[in-house]
Amino acid sequence: MAATRAAKSLLLCLMVGFLHHLQFQFPPVAATTSLGKNESRDGGSHGKTLSFTLYQQETINKTAYIVVDGVAGAGVSQTTTPFGTIYVFRDYLTVRADRASPVAGVAEGSSITTTLDGLQSLSLAKITVDHRGHRGSVSVLGGTYNTRPSDxxxxxxxxxxxxxxxxxxxxxxxLRGRTVTYKMELHLYWPPYAHYAPVQHKPV
Known part of the structure; x- marks a missing residue:
């Protein structure tokens, strides 16, 4: 009788241990459902994830200025600035690449050129959005490569x-002409789903 009770207890412990193991083998993953051409969401702005696309419209010497001249390397062009250049901007965000499309926000910040070829910089920005019922801002900090995608x-x-x-x-x-356009994709995750956000690597 005692042996039977011991065997049942051991079996129960093994089952509990197995179920506990399964719980950590298969964490929940946030799914994203489409809401339209430029937006997707699951769970709302305080739920799981939110993704949408806007377009940054930047005009040299109108919405963006060099405030400190660089010291060496490449010259000033549509895609390059000398090493050490400090650049500030306050650009409109539109819903389409067309500059005449509706404005949905503002990107404001600065960058410092960090390579002698003038193509890379350290950038910080505040992105303020009023779009499809979402209002607020996100702040970003990272490296920029002027002629290809940057995360x-x-x-x-x-x-x-x-x-x-x-x-x-x-x-x-x-990147042609006085006004340049950038596609800006925002991919946002809220706790507890932020832990499962994909890790993005900028091209080398």
Whole structure:
């Protein structure tokens, strides 16, 4: 009788241990559902994830200025600035690449050129959005490569984006002329789903 009770207890312990093991083998994953051409969401702004796309419109010497001249390396062009150049901007964000499309926010910040070829910089920005019922801002800090996509970690948020983590990907769309356009993709995750956000690596 005692042997039977001991065997049942051992079997129960093994089952509990197995179920506990399964719990940590299969963590929940945040799914994203489409809400339209430029936006997807699961769980709302205080739920799981939110992704949408806007376009940054930057005009030299109108919405963006060099405030400190660089000291060496490449000259000033649409894609390069000398090493040490400090650049500030306050650019409109539109819902489409067309500059005449509706404005949905503002990107403001600065960058410092950090390579002698003038193509890379350290950038910080506050992205303020009023779009599709979402209002607030996210702050980003990271490296920029002027002629190809760059990923910036989100380091904070306000309003509907409070407590969000994730990243913003900026990609050149049109670098010709006085006004240049960048595609800005925001990928935001809220706790507890932030832990499962994909890790993005900037191209080398």
């Amino acid at each position: 910036y970690p989100v380091v904070g948020g306000t309003g509907d984006f409070a407590y969000a983590l994730g990243y913003v990907r900026s990609s050149p769309v049109d």
